[in-house]
Amino acid sequence: MKQETLTLFELNALVRQSLEQCLPDEYWIQAELSDVRSNATGHCYLEFVQKDPRSNNLIAKARGTVWSNVYRLLKPYFEEATGQLFASGIKVLVKVTVQFHELYGYTLTVQDIDPTYTLGDMARRRREILRQLEEEGVLTLNKELEMPVLPQRIAVISSATAAGYGDFCHQLQYNSRGFFFYTELFSALMQGNQVEESVLAALDCINHRLDDFDVVVIIRGGGATSDLSGFDTYLLAAACAQFPLPIITGIGHERDDTVLDSVAHTRVKTPTAAAELLISRMDEAADQLEYLSARLQEGASAFLEREYRRLSSCQSRIPSLVVRRLSDARLRLLTLHKDLMQSSTVMLSRQRHRLELLQQRISDASPDKLLSRGYSITLKNGIPVTDVSCISPGDEITTRLHKGELTSIVNRKSNNRK
Known part of the structure; x- marks a missing residue:
């Protein structure tokens, strides 16, 4: 028996009828938006994708449509609720109906959206980023x-x-x-x-x-x-x-x-x-500066006041201090004068005794003292003669004794020493 043949349109029509019979309801699905775009008529066309969580490879994809009468309400509602653009890359929970068109093929038509799912996904992504940074x-x-x-x-x-x-x-x-x-x-x-x-x-x-x-x-x-x-x-x-x-x-x-x-x-x-x-x-900062400035002024005024009182106290004490200092100085001067007189008397006595000893030594060493002991001094031309070689026969010499002088003519000389 020859098998009945179908045209592509007829096959697609069967597919559409089958889908409408098998999937007649609306379904909530989780997916990620991809390739979101809208046209001048206000319709939005996009793709729903699902990725493997481990490999990030696509494991499912379906074309989606949001008709203008739904899109003009859905888009601002979603963006206001989530603070997120209705754009590619976000995960959504949408209510769809399954459509199949003989010419355009399989399509999911969006009827509604749940922003709380996207908010949860956004919060999860934020938490993941913050956890990674931590x-x-x-x-x-x-x-x-x-x-x-x-x-x-x-x-x-x-x-x-x-x-x-x-x-x-x-x-x-x-x-x-x-x-x-x-x-x-x-x-x-x-x-x-x-x-x-x-x-x-x-x-x-x-x-x-x-x-x-x-x-x-x-x-x-x-x-x-x-x-x-x-x-x-x-x-x-x-x-x-x-x-x-x-x-x-x-x-x-x-x-x-x-x-x-x-x-x-x-x-x-x-x-x-x-x-x-x-x-x-x-x-x-300005309030702190003003506070510190006020404290500085108060501190300076208090310091100056203390110093003024201290100076006044010092000023009142100056006369009595001067009198006491002068009295103490006068007493010290009198003490020093007495000590100086005593020291001077002792020093003069010591020096006088020393001079007397020197005078006695000088007196004992004077020529007159030696001459009185029987010594004499021979002079030639008024110069003492200490070496016989300085005298020649015929020279006139003078002999000074303790009492008087003698003038002699040298007849001979001798260099012999005992």
Whole structure:
């Protein structure tokens, strides 16, 4: 018997009928979005994929469609609830119906979405990133940095056209106490798929000029809350956690912290709050200076008062001290005078006795004394003769005795000595 043949259309029609009979209901499925795009008519076309958790290889794939009447409600609802763009790369829990078209084939048509599943997956990814940073020992490094006492030189990472950046600068410029702040913008994309790459480039530029800044402020304002996924990446979190300057984040959302918020030194809600934080830091420093100035003035006044009293006391004691010092000095002078007189008398007596002894020795050694003992002095031309060789026969010599002199003519001389 010849087998009946079918056209492709007829086969596909059978497939469609079979699927409609076997899978007539709506089904909740877990999948990852891929290749999400919308057209001018408002319809959204995408792919649902599932990956092996170990190898990350695709193990299932199906084409998906969100018709415009559903998409215009589903997309803002999902993004508002999750703070996450309805875009490729996120995991979702969606209610679908199974469709098969003879021309377009197998399609899952999205009827509804559960944001809590995506929120759970996002929270899980955040926890994984934070756990990895903690295991690497870098999670709290930026928080451990000391915030400068005067954070006046500020590197700002933001979009130049962001309303939050303008609010931040206005708040700093017109602070009530007139503090000066120097800000320099390092422009970056703060929404979209290039957030991570753009912010990392800005951080790298700042890192080459660390001595020029006190803090880094990452702010974002005016954008959709659904554009926060770029701040939940490992690379950006690791770079901020290990950055050598304190980082303040104010990226304009209040519900949940991003991974970047978790590793930054300080997290605030808005760019304006970031400016107020810096101003409050300056306020604290100014108040401390005023307090120290007041204490210095009080201390100086108290010190001067004590010194004035001490000087007054010294001044009142000067007359009596002078009288006492003069009296003591006079007594010392009298004592010294007495001691000097006694010392002088003893010294003079000693020197007189010494002179008397010298006089006696001189007297005993005088020529007259020797002559009185029978000695005589022979003179030639008034010069004492001590050597017979100095006299020649015929010379006239004088002999001086104790009493009187004799004049003689030398007849002969002898050199003999006994």
